[in-house]
Amino acid sequence: MTLIEAQRLEVTLGSHKVLSNVDFHVDPGEIVTIVGPNGSGKSTLLRLLVGALRPDAGKVIRKPGLRLGYVPQKLMMDPTLPMDVMRFLSLPKRVPASERQAALDEAGAGALGDRPMAALSGGQFQRVLLARALLEKPDLLLLDEPTQGLDQPGSAAFYRQVEQIREQLGCAVVMVSHELHVVMSASDRVVCLNGHVCCQGHPEVVAQAAEYRALFGTGTAGALALYRHEHSHRHDAGCDHDHDHTRDHTHAHPRSEAH
Amino acid sequence: MLDDFLVRAALAGLGLALAAAPLGCFVAWRRMAYFGDATAHAAILGVALSLALALPVVMGTMVVALLMALLVGALTDRGLAMDTVLGVLAHSALALGLVAVTFVPGVRLDLSAYLFGDILAVTKTDLAVIWAGAGAVIALIAWRWQALLTATVSPDLAYASGLDPRREQRILTLALALTVAVAIKVVGALLVSAMLLIPAAAARPLARSPEGMVLIAAGIGATAALSGLWGAFVLDTPAGPSMISAAALLFAVTSAGRFLKK
Numbered sequence: 331m332t333l334i335e336a337q338r339l340e341v342t343l344g345s346h347k348v349l350s351n352v353d354f355h356v357d358p359g360e361i362v363t364i365v366g367p368n369g370s371g372k373s374t375l376l377r378l379l380v381g382a383l384r385p386d387a388g389k390v391i392r393k394p395g396l397r398l399g400y401v402p403q404k405l406m407m408d409p410t411l412p413m414d415v416m417r418f419l420s421l422p423k424r425v426p427a428s429e430r431q432a433a434l435d436e437a438g439a440g441a442l443g444d445r446p447m448a449a450l451s452g453g454q455f456q457r458v459l460l461a462r463a464l465l466e467k468p469d470l471l472l473l474d475e476p477t478q479g480l481d482q483p484g485s486a487a488f489y490r491q492v493e494q495i496r497e498q499l500g501c502a503v504v505m506v507s508h509e510l511h512v513v514m515s516a517s518d519r520v521v522c523l524n525g526h527v528c529c530q531g532h533p534e535v536v537a538q539a540a541e542y543r544a545l546f547g548t549g550t551a552g553a554l555a556l557y558r559h560e561h562s563h564r565h566d567a568g569c570d571h572d573h574d575h576t577r578d579h580t581h582a583h584p585r586s587e588a589h
Numbered sequence: 590m591l592d593d594f595l596v597r598a599a600l601a602g603l604g605l606a607l608a609a610a611p612l613g614c615f616v617a618w619r620r621m622a623y624f625g626d627a628t629a630h631a632a633i634l635g636v637a638l639s640l641a642l643a644l645p646v647v648m649g650t651m652v653v654a655l656l657m658a659l660l661v662g663a664l665t666d667r668g669l670a671m672d673t674v675l676g677v678l679a680h681s682a683l684a685l686g687l688v689a690v691t692f693v694p695g696v697r698l699d700l701s702a703y704l705f706g707d708i709l710a711v712t713k714t715d716l717a718v719i720w721a722g723a724g725a726v727i728a729l730i731a732w733r734w735q736a737l738l739t740a741t742v743s744p745d746l747a748y749a750s751g752l753d754p755r756r757e758q759r760i761l762t763l764a765l766a767l768t769v770a771v772a773i774k775v776v777g778a779l780l781v782s783a784m785l786l787i788p789a790a791a792a793r794p795l796a797r798s799p800e801g802m803v804l805i806a807a808g809i810g811a812t813a814a815l816s817g818l819w820g821a822f823v824l825d826t827p828a829g830p831s832m833i834s835a836a837a838l839l840f841a842v843t844s845a846g847r848f849l850k851k
Binding site: 417 | 602617620744749
């Protein structure tokens, strides 16, 4: 049974239409990577799935009793709120200290327990948020740009960790990434979002090819893969955004270029 | 023992300090200082209405404070800047209250009792109301503590855990209206938000956990209430402002302590 399903979502923030006619679903145990340029509505989609935002039209259907683990992109902690990492992990449910420590270890933040939340670096903060999400014993883990600010070996290490977590917990994973072409190779599905679903498909496992290994550098050990966009549709009326990704980088369009 | 007006005043001050501690911490963490101000200033309008309708002052102030808090919430949801909304509403409510009071028939009223409190005139009934209100505020916040804290850290995380942050906000709004209603007699409408915020701010440098900050704020608030009262008695100064001055002094001490440690 599908864990969560979004049907024909429409969201307008202010006067800007952020999402239109978005269908999306996640099956149990699946890893789905959502890619798209900045401002394409990726975080908005995640917040709709979490329930933090209501769509103007369409609906989100959750499997009854679905447990979510959510790792937001950033979180503003007011400096007047004194809170160390261990206390943070006991929100909203109180959890025994041993379980909290185990979750920290699993998220690669085992030594951070007694640090104030306000004193964490961006990467450390992400790991603590991940530990907290794991404590929810999620059926579905939602990660909003977890590799932001990491280099490729760092991203690769994080992706391997997510793969491990999926194997241990059996949870599905939805990961948002602003990297359009280099995705987690364990993704079962890649969805390209730009106000609507532009295309979706499987990443190419290319880790064996020598030239790709050179491209990704050493130390990424096959955790990264390429995603080839297939934008066969045309946009004529009512479309104010850019569908062509060639502005930022070289883009391989298999229909128009020979390979 | 309760026949001594000083004992009654001390107990009233302690009751308010204990209720103000947890609520004041949330006011600080959620940056609701002006929100507290607006709600408290509206209480003067409540006083005027209670007197006009011959209702108990506590009830009138509580209803108007609650309405004010809901109005602020509704206006800011519509995308108006919080700062502006609160500035407009806080002072309009205060001015309107001051104007409305003059229309109340009968004796000319000593407004300063409602603006700055009249803790030395607290009766046994007032004391019962203050402690009942304080107890209700503490019970409300204790009941929702984990959810309130989660929603304060991040509304989105709260949603993901199946909580409704808007509901938690309403709980705080209710607690704030209750506190304003019972604090009117103790420190007055103008200084209620000071009694909320200053002990919490003074506790921050000493605290390492949210729970610790609430306990320390309660201790600081109680100390300020008692020493302010003592100062008022010895120096013959107004009691409410003396309590707030004592709290401000404690804030200066803990802040200086942190500054010197660095």
